[in-house]
Amino acid sequence: MLVISENLAQELVSVEDAIAAVETCFAAMARGDARNYPVVRELVGYADAVYGVKAGGDTSVPFLGLKAGGYWPNNLPKGLTNHQSSTLLFDPETGRASALVSANYLTGVRTGASSAIATKWLSRRDASVLGILGTGGQSAYQLLATAAVRELRRVHAWDPSADNLERFRAVVESLGLEFVAETERRAVAASADILITVTPSQSPLLEKDWIRPGTHISAMGADTKGKQELDPALVASSALFYDEAAQALTIGECQHAFAEGMIAEADLRASIGSVIDGSGEGRRSDQEITLFDGTGVALQDLVVAHLAVQRARERGLGQTVDY
The missing domain is CATH 3.40.50.720 (NAD(P)-binding Rossmann-like Domain)
Incomplete structure (x- = not known):
C-alpha cells in the first residue's frame, strides 16, 4: 500500500490540478461513468464530533474508494485543524486496498475547485x-x-x-x-x-x-x-x-x-x-x-486522491508499506 502524507499531498496536487481533475469527474458523473454511493454521516456522541464516510467509483479511469472523517470542533488547541479526513483507494481489478492518502488539504482544494468550476461555467x-x-x-x-x-x-x-x-x-x-x-x-x-x-x-x-x-x-x-x-x-x-x-x-x-x-x-x-x-x-x-x-461528493475526493497517487508513483514518492 502507498501512503501519502499531508505535506506530500500539497506538493503533488495544485489548485489548478484539482480544478482540471474535478471538472473531468463532474462530466463523468453526467455521462454515468462515475457514481457516488450513499453517504454515512453521524454525530459521534464523543468530543462533539461529526463523522462521515463518502464512497464512490469511476469506471472510466478506473478508480474506487472512500473518504472517512469529519469535524472535531475542539482540535485547534491541540494544534490540529477541526476538519480531519483520510482517503482509502482500492484496486478496481481486485478490491485490494492500494493507497491511503491524507485528505485535509485535498478536501479543501477540491471544495475550492468545485466552486470555481461552477463559476467558470455559470x-x-x-x-x-x-x-x-x-x-x-x-x-x-x-x-x-x-x-x-x-x-x-x-x-x-x-x-x-x-x-x-x-x-x-x-x-x-x-x-x-x-x-x-x-x-x-x-x-x-x-x-x-x-x-x-x-x-x-x-x-x-x-x-x-x-x-x-x-x-x-x-x-x-x-x-x-x-x-x-x-x-x-x-x-x-x-x-x-x-x-x-x-x-x-x-x-x-x-x-x-x-x-x-x-x-x-x-x-x-x-x-x-x-x-x-x-x-x-x-x-x-x-x-x-x-x-x-x-x-x-465522494468522487471529488477520490479523483484528487487518485491524481496524488498517480503522481507519487511516477516520481517515486510516498511510503510503501506491507499490508
Missing part, C-alpha cells in the same frame, strides 16, 4: 468582483480557485471574526487584489459579480432582495441536514445547478426551499457535469441569477 464572462461570506480555513481555497478561472480585481468579504478577516486580507492582497472588509452581509452582495458562501450557518445569511441581476452564487456551506446560508425565496427565484441532485434536495442549500414546497426536483435545471459536457443548459442571460448548490 458566471458572466466579465465577472471580476468576488464576494465571500465566511473567511475561515476554506476561504483561501475558494479565492485561489476562483482567481484561476476569472480575472478578479477586487474582493469583498464578511465574517463575524475580525481575526479571520485579517488573515484572509493577507491572502487577497498577496495576489495583488483590492480587499474590502464589510461589516454587513448586504454590502458584500451589493458589490459582487460572484458570491461564495462558505460558513457553518443554520440560518439565512443572504436575502433575495439583496442580490443583483446577473450574479452567480456558489453556496458551499450546506452539506448536512439543517445547514442554511440562503433565504429560500432566493433559492426558488434562481437558476439552480448542483453537483448531485439527491444531496442538494436533502442536505444541500436547496433542502429548505424543497421542504417548504417552493421548489420541486424538476426545478433543478442541470448538474454542473451536464453543463460541462454540453448535455445540460447553463446560464441563459446576463441578467439571470445562477446558483450552484455544492454539497460535496
Whole structure:
C-alpha cells in the first residue's frame, strides 16, 4: 500500500490540478461513468464530533474508494485543524486496498475547485468582483480557485471574526487584489459579480432582495441536514445547478426551499457535469441569477486522491508499506 502524507499531498496536487481533475469527474458523473454511493454521516456522541464516510467509483479511469472523517470542533488547541479526513483507494481489478492518502488539504482544494468550476461555467464572462461570506480555513481555497478561472480585481468579504478577516486580507492582497472588509452581509452582495458562501450557518445569511441581476452564487456551506446560508425565496427565484441532485434536495442549500414546497426536483435545471459536457443548459442571460448548490461528493475526493497517487508513483514518492 502507498501512503501519502499531508505535506506530500500539497506538493503533488495544485489548485489548478484539482480544478482540471474535478471538472473531468463532474462530466463523468453526467455521462454515468462515475457514481457516488450513499453517504454515512453521524454525530459521534464523543468530543462533539461529526463523522462521515463518502464512497464512490469511476469506471472510466478506473478508480474506487472512500473518504472517512469529519469535524472535531475542539482540535485547534491541540494544534490540529477541526476538519480531519483520510482517503482509502482500492484496486478496481481486485478490491485490494492500494493507497491511503491524507485528505485535509485535498478536501479543501477540491471544495475550492468545485466552486470555481461552477463559476467558470455559470458566471458572466466579465465577472471580476468576488464576494465571500465566511473567511475561515476554506476561504483561501475558494479565492485561489476562483482567481484561476476569472480575472478578479477586487474582493469583498464578511465574517463575524475580525481575526479571520485579517488573515484572509493577507491572502487577497498577496495576489495583488483590492480587499474590502464589510461589516454587513448586504454590502458584500451589493458589490459582487460572484458570491461564495462558505460558513457553518443554520440560518439565512443572504436575502433575495439583496442580490443583483446577473450574479452567480456558489453556496458551499450546506452539506448536512439543517445547514442554511440562503433565504429560500432566493433559492426558488434562481437558476439552480448542483453537483448531485439527491444531496442538494436533502442536505444541500436547496433542502429548505424543497421542504417548504417552493421548489420541486424538476426545478433543478442541470448538474454542473451536464453543463460541462454540453448535455445540460447553463446560464441563459446576463441578467439571470445562477446558483450552484455544492454539497460535496465522494468522487471529488477520490479523483484528487487518485491524481496524488498517480503522481507519487511516477516520481517515486510516498511510503510503501506491507499490508
